[in-house]
Amino acid sequence: MTYNFNFSVIWRQFDVMLWGLGLGLLLAVISLAIGTVIGLVCGYAFRTNNKTLRGLVWGYVEFIRNEPLLLLIFFVYFGLPAIGIRFFDKYESFVITLSIYAGAYLTEVFRAGLTSVPERYVEAAKAIGLKPWQTQLYVVLPLTFRIVLPSLSNNLISLFKDTSLATAIAIPELTFTARQINANTYRVMEAWLTASLLYLATCYLIAIALRQIEKRYSVIK
Amino acid sequence: MSANPAASATSESAEPARNLLVARDVHKSFGQTEVLKGIDLTVTEGEVVALIGASGSGKTTFLRCINLLEEFEQGSITVDGDPVGYTDRGGSRRRLSEGRLAAQRARIGMVFQSFNLFPHMTAAQNVMLGLVKVKGMAKAEARSLADHWLARVGLADRADHHPYQLSGGQQQRVAIARAVAMDPRLILFDEVTSALDPELVSEVLGVMKDLAKSGMTMLVVSHEMLFVRDVATHVVFLDSGRIVEEGEPHAVFKNPKSDRLRAFLGRFTDIIGDITAR
Numbered sequence: 433m434t435y436n437f438n439f440s441v442i443w444r445q446f447d448v449m450l451w452g453l454g455l456g457l458l459l460a461v462i463s464l465a466i467g468t469v470i471g472l473v474c475g476y477a478f479r480t481n482n483k484t485l486r487g488l489v490w491g492y493v494e495f496i497r498n499e500p501l502l503l504l505i506f507f508v509y510f511g512l513p514a515i516g517i518r519f520f521d522k523y524e525s526f527v528i529t530l531s532i533y534a535g536a537y538l539t540e541v542f543r544a545g546l547t548s549v550p551e552r553y554v555e556a557a558k559a560i561g562l563k564p565w566q567t568q569l570y571v572v573l574p575l576t577f578r579i580v581l582p583s584l585s586n587n588l589i590s591l592f593k594d595t596s597l598a599t600a601i602a603i604p605e606l607t608f609t610a611r612q613i614n615a616n617t618y619r620v621m622e623a624w625l626t627a628s629l630l631y632l633a634t635c636y637l638i639a640i641a642l643r644q645i646e647k648r649y650s651v652i653k
Numbered sequence: 654m655s656a657n658p659a660a661s662a663t664s665e666s667a668e669p670a671r672n673l674l675v676a677r678d679v680h681k682s683f684g685q686t687e688v689l690k691g692i693d694l695t696v697t698e699g700e701v702v703a704l705i706g707a708s709g710s711g712k713t714t715f716l717r718c719i720n721l722l723e724e725f726e727q728g729s730i731t732v733d734g735d736p737v738g739y740t741d742r743g744g745s746r747r748r749l750s751e752g753r754l755a756a757q758r759a760r761i762g763m764v765f766q767s768f769n770l771f772p773h774m775t776a777a778q779n780v781m782l783g784l785v786k787v788k789g790m791a792k793a794e795a796r797s798l799a800d801h802w803l804a805r806v807g808l809a810d811r812a813d814h815h816p817y818q819l820s821g822g823q824q825q826r827v828a829i830a831r832a833v834a835m836d837p838r839l840i841l842f843d844e845v846t847s848a849l850d851p852e853l854v855s856e857v858l859g860v861m862k863d864l865a866k867s868g869m870t871m872l873v874v875s876h877e878m879l880f881v882r883d884v885a886t887h888v889v890f891l892d893s894g895r896i897v898e899e900g901e902p903h904a905v906f907k908n909p910k911s912d913r914l915r916a917f918l919g920r921f922t923d924i925i926g927d928i929t930a931r
């Protein structure tokens with residue numbers, strides 16, 4: 433073991449890494465938000481009596497969950513333009529891919545969440561005269577979000593880690609910047625070690641912060 | 654007999670007791686089993702009618718039919734003159750739209766055995782939800798009305814607590830405030846003390862007694878026979894989906910005519926002694 437650690441090159445470009453980290457977080461949060469909307473809509477679709485609709489949603493969820501994310505990223509970024517769909521830059525393309533990916537997992541989350549809202553609250557809402565959409569908006573949805581909050585937290589952390597795949601289409605997030613430093617300076621260990629620690633610390637902080645939010649909102653005891 | 658028949662006739666017709674609930678020949682089945690086999694019941698304004706009967710006799714099902722949480726196949730239920738749940742246009746009986754059902758439910762209060770307070774809202778928010786979203790009341794006005802009713806049930810200092818911070822008895826009193834605040838024509842109570850620890854039962858019954866005194870029309874399913882005896886104006890005994898006996902509580906408890914009611918009451922006299930004794 434004669435590797436000589438030299439972190440000075442890292443410090444010189446630490447701001448670039450932090451920007452990369454921030455970019456990754458931003459991509460993850462946007463994708464989680466869009467994925468949540470997709471998940472909710474599809475979760476509700478699962479509860480309708482429309483077999484065709486349920487079949488379509490089921491197909492979407494199964495397809496996405498059984499494809500590697502990297503392949504989906506390539507498909508949207510390189511594949512779609514090849515057949516004439518070319519109105520995304522790489523950021524849009526990545527966010528679209530990650531949102532659709534997140535949406536599939538969140539469909540499952542919301543489907544389960546919606547069914548686990550106890551019927552007695554729905555009946556109480558009906559009994560005071562709320563219309564069906566009001567019952568959903570003021571009672572079922574707030575309770576569903578509280579029920580699925582831990583899953584949303586886990587999904588955010590997964591999505592944040594998944595943003596490292598954006599490297600493959602040259603989005604300058606954390607993994608990409610680490611690779612660049614690596615290529616320019618040959619400080620292989622320093623670059624990857626720093627990036628790993630940044631991922632670790634960030635995921636940990638997100639988890640702690642979200643745990644606090646969960647505590648604050650877990651009112652069904 | 655009055656010396657002046659004309660005067661007595663006018664004094665009677667001046668204040669005819671309004672029929673707030675009229676159920677006629679209500680039938681309800683779950684699959685093959687008929688659970689309600691033709692219920693006829695009239696509740697007039699200000700009456701407190703107690704519904705008693707063994708487990709599985711159909712008490713809950715009947716209340717849920719009135720509040721349109723359950724569909725029924727035959728018969729009619731009228732609340733303050735308005736036939737609820739179904740229209741009968743062109744001879745075919747059709748379920749009303751969800752919007753119409755919601756509007757009808759808003760005029761009928763319901764208190765559940767398991768409280769069913771919205772767990773993500775404070776006591777005051779629970780009471781306010783229907784006032785704001787159903788009645789279109791301004792938030793400030795709804796809040797002061799919520800505070801008023803929470804004070805009436807003895808919970809002025811718990812308005813901003815969440816359900817998990819309240820005891821069962823307190824939760825049930827919030828649930829009663831939530832129902833009463835909507836200013837319903839009548840309130841349905843379904844064994845509202847059955848899920849409570851024994852020492853919490855009386856605080857809830859006390860609130861119900863006050864409500865009854867204030868003239869609220871109530872239909873109460875209860876196993877609290879002393880409460881029924883003292884508060885109800887009329888008691889109805891349900892057995893296997895039929896009304897077997899009804900009348901003034903003291904009379905009914907003292908002289909049960911059917912064997913079924915005698916057997917049913919016997920279970921309570923074993924525990925609390927003679928129900929009709931003062």
Ligand SMILES: Nc1ncnc2c1ncn2[C@@H]1O[C@H](COP(=O)(O)OP(=O)(O)OP(=O)(O)O)[C@@H](O)[C@H]1O
Nearest residue numbers: 683684688706707708709710711712713714715844
């Ligand atoms: N959703 C349902 N599906 C099928 N059967 C039901 C359903 N709800 C109630 N029943 C049946 O209907 C009958 C009447 O039930 P109900 O709950 O009205 O009785 P109850 O008089 O309220 O009894 P308890 O005193 O135990 O509350 C029972 O035999 C019950 O098993």
Ligand SMILES: [Mg+2]
Nearest residue numbers: 712713714844
């Ligand atoms: Mg019952």
